[in-house]
Amino acid sequence: MRDAVYARISEDDLGTERGVNRQLEDGRALSAARGGQVVMELHDNDVSALNGAHRPGYETLMAAATSRQIDRIIVFHTSRLWRNHRERADGIDQLKAAGVSVLSVKGPELDLQTAAGRMMAGILGEFDTAESEIKGERVARAALERAQQGRANGAVLYGWRRVYTFDEQGRRTGFNDEVDEEEAEVVRSIVARLLDGGTLRGITEYLNEQGIPAPGAGQRRSHRAKGQNDTGTLWNKTSVKKLALRHANVGLRLHHRGRPDEALLPAAWPPIVSQDDHDRVIALLSAPGRGVKGVARPGSRLHLLSWGIGECGVCGSHLRVARKGNMRYGAMKQLYFCDTKGCVGRDRDRVDDFVGRVVIARLSQPDAADLLAQDDKAMVEALARADALRAKLAKAADDYVDERITAEQLHRITARLRAQLTEVETTARSAHVTPHAKLVMEMAGANAETIWSEATLNQKRAVLSTLLKAVRILPVLRRGPGFDPRTVEIVWRGGSGDN
Template sequence: MAIIKAAIYCRISEDPRSTERGVTRQREDSEQLAKARGWEVVGTYIDNDVSVLGARFRQNYDAMLEAAVRGEFDFIVAYGLSRLWRNRKERAHAIEVLAKARVGIALVKGSDIDLTSAAGRMYAGILGEFDSAESEIKSERIARAAKQRAEEGRANGSHAYGWTRVYQRDSAGNMISWEDVEDPIAADVVRGIVADLLAGLSMNHVVRELNASGTPTPSGKGKWMSSTVRKLALRKMNVAIRTHRGQEYPAAWPAIVDRDAHDRVTALLTDPTRVTTKGGARRHLLSFGIGRCGKCGSILRVVNRGGPHILYCCDTPQGCVGRRVEWVDEFVASVICARLAREDARDLFVSSDDTAGRDARIRVDAIRSRLDSAADAFADGEIDAQQLARITAKLKPELSAAEADASRATAGLDSTLVSEITAGDTREVWDSLAVTQRIAVLQALDVRVTLLPARGGPGFKPQYVRIDWNASESQP
C-alpha cells in the first residue's frame, strides 16, 4: 500500500509579540492527526501573525500551493478550515488549484474534504462562507466600535504624545473608564516646536535643539528627526480634533496648542512654495531669492573663491557682481533695523497681525458647526438622509474655500516675533535671531536686496546695494 503524504499548514492572525505559541499548538495537533492515520509529513508551512481576510501576502501558503501543484503530497492537514481561508477570492482559487492537483484537506477540528468531487468542493465553499461571514461580522463590529470612539472623541488605542491616560476604577480595582489629560512636559515640547517654527526657525534647527537638550522622543528611543517634528506640529489632535476616515469630530482630550498657532504652522509647513533645501542654503541672509544681481537679475549664491572671505555672487558663469557676505549682511541689518525701530514698524507686518486669518477661521468654525448641527438633526430624526446630503453638498465647498482662505492668510510671520523685533532694542533682537528667523523677517517684509555693479576702488560701497520693500509688487 502506498504511503499517503501530507503537508501541515498553520496560521495565526495576530501574534504581536511573535511568541508563535498558537501556531505551535496547531502544528502539534496536526502532527498527531497525521501520525494516527499513518501519513508521512513531508512539509510544514507556517504563516504567523497574518490575517487572511485582508490582502496581506502569505508567503508560505503560496509555497504550499506550488508544492501541491508539483504533486509533493496528497493531503493538507490544518487545525480548521478557517486557518486556510476566509477570503472568498483566495478560497475559490485554492479549491480549483487543489482539485486539479487531486489534493484533499484533513482537519483537526472538522471532517475530511475531498476536493476532487463536486460535493466536496460545494462543502468546502459552504463551510468557507460561514468563516468569511464570521470574519466580516467581526470586522463590522470593530469598525462600528471605532466609529463610536471617534464620535465620542476618544482615542483609538493608547494615548498620543502630549497627553497621559488617567483610569477610573471601581472599589474592586477594575477599570471602568478612562480619560486622556494633558501631560505638561510632553505638551510643552509640542508647543515649543510650534512656537519655534512660527518664529522662523528651520526644521533642522528645531531638531538639533531637541537632540542637544536631551529631550526624549515620543517613542523614548533614538533621536529626533525632521519627519517626527513635522508630524507632531501638523496633528489636528493638538487642537482637540479627532479624525476618523476623513471625518472630523470634537475630541474628548484637551487642546495643547492654540487654534490660531495650529492654523499658522499648518499653513507654513504645507505651503507648496516653502523651500526645504538641505545643507548650508539657509545659513546666508540673501538665500531663496532675497538677493538678486543688479545686472542680469539672477539670484545670488554664496561662494568661496579661495580667499579669506565668502562672497555673494551672481549665479551665472560670468559672475556679474560679487560682494563680501559680512559687509552686505551688516548693511542690510542696519537698514532693516533702522526702519523697524520706528513707531509705525508694526504696520509693515500687516499679514502677521492675522486679521484675515482670524476672519477665515471664524468662517471655518461656523461652517463646521452647521455641518455638525445637520448631522445631529439627522440623528434625532428631524431631517432625512436626502436633506442631510443636500446640506452637506452645499456646505462642503464653502468649507474648503474658507479653509483655503485661512491657510493663505496665516502664512505670515508669527506675531510674537513681530512684537519682539518692533519693540525695544531692535538691533539687539536682530542679532539674537537665528539666520532662518532673519530670513523669515525679510520674507514677511517682502524685501529684495539687489547688488549693483560697483565702480571705483576696493572696499564696500553701500550706494551699490539697493534694498526694495514690497518687492513682489514693484519688481518682476
C-alpha cells in the first residue's frame, strides 16, 4: 500500500510544529505495522479545518489521491482530516472515486468504496464537527462574559502589567491589569507627538533610534512583519498607529470587532490616555484621504504647502515644488506648481513667508481662541452620557456578583445599556474634533512669531491644517518682478480672519 501520512494542528502560536511531528511519527509507525510504504508526508500547522480555511497540505494530499499516486491516507484521527461538513462530503466522494481508504491511528480504517465505510466516515465526521462547534459556543460565551466584565481577552496589553491573585492554597484565582508606567509613557508620548504635528514615520524612527522595544519584543512568533528582526524589537508605522488608536488607551474594551454586534464596553484596566487626546488622535488618523493607497505624494512633508492644504487656484489640484529659472543668471528658485496642468507657479519661499506672517498676525490677536470655535456641545454631552451608561453597566455587574439581580436580569440590563452606549458613542465620534488644538493654543499669543520660527515643518503644517481650509495660488495679475500677495488666497476655517 502506498501510504500518505497527513497531520494537522489547529493552534500552534509559537510555530514549534511539535504536534504535527508527533502525528507524523505515529502515522509512519502505523504504516509499517500494516505493511505499507510511506510515499508522502504532508501537514498543515496552526490551521483550523472547521471554517474551510486554506490548507495547502490537504489540497496537495487530495490532488495526489485524485491522480492515484497513493492508495491510503493515514491520519492520527479523522478529525485531523475533516471538520467541515461540505469539505468532508466532497472529500469522501473524491476518495471513493479514487479508491483511496482512510486509516486512523486512533480509530478505524474506512473503506470509502463501500456504503458502510462512507456511512461510518459521515457519522464520525458529524461528531468531529459537533465537537468543534460546541467548543466554539463555549469559547464565545466565555469571551462574552470577559467582555461584560471588562477583562482582557488574552495576554496583557502593552502599557499595563498583569498582577495575579491567589487563594490560601496558592492557587491562582484571577488577575488585575495595572498600569506599567514605562510602557504607558511610550503610548502617551506617541499620542502627544502625533498631536504635536509628528508623523507616523518620524515617530517610528525615533522609537527605533532610542532603542525602545516594540510591543511583543522577545516573544516567539511563527511569523514576523516585513522588515522586523527575529526578536521583534523594531517598531513600524502600523504598530505605532494601532497603539495610538486603541480604545484600550482610554479604558474601553472592543468586543467583536467588525461584527454586527460590535460594542465598546468599560474595561477593567485603568486608562493611560485622556479621552480628549484619544478623540483628537482618532480624528487625526482617520481624516478623509489620509494614507490613500496608490496615490503618489511627491514632496510630502518636505515643503509647507505641497500635497497639503496648498491648492491651484485655477483647477484645484495639489501643489508640488520644482526648481525653475535661468542658471546663467543664478536665478534657479524653488516654485510651487500646479501638479496636474502647471496652471500656476509661485516662489515657494515668498509664499511660505507670506502665509507665515498672516498666521502669526492672527495668532497674536487676543481672540485667537476663536479660531478653534466649534460645536463641541453635542460631543461633550455625548461623552458625559457615555460615562453615565458605563457606570450603570458596572453597577449591574456588581449587583449580579452580590446576588441582587439574576443572570437573566443582568442580560436584559446589559443588552439595553449596550445598545444605548453604542448610539451615544457614535454621536460622540461624529462630532467635530480639532486634533491639533493644543498645539495651536500653545502658539497663540504675544510669542507667536518666536514659536512659529522655532517650530518644525510638521508642526507648522499641523497648525495650518487646523486653522485653514486652503491656501490657493492664483494666476498672476501682472507680469514683472516682485511678489504680489493678492495672488495668494488664504481661506480660514469657519470664515475667521481675512482672505
